[in-house]
Amino acid sequence: MGRRRRRKVIKRVVRVLPKVFPCVLCGRRSVSVNIDKSRGIAIVVCSSCGARGEVEVKPYMSIVDAYGAWTDMVYSGKLNLGEVGGS
């Protein structure tokens, strides 16, 4: 049995978290999420259509979770998208 030793190929899967997400409103991949941990919110901004929103985030939530929460808000109509700008 001259079995050749199979070299184990160790694939390093480096998961790079996406920094931009597809926008549910304009369809472009231009949504960025910034988590403000001190305030416990994430600021979601689409640089393409200007949609933005702030979602509440828990300390264990990542930007992906925050993005998901934002899309939920958009779909459920909780997000007031008519008022862009101003604070």
Ligand SMILES: [Zn+2]
């Ligand atoms: Zn957009």
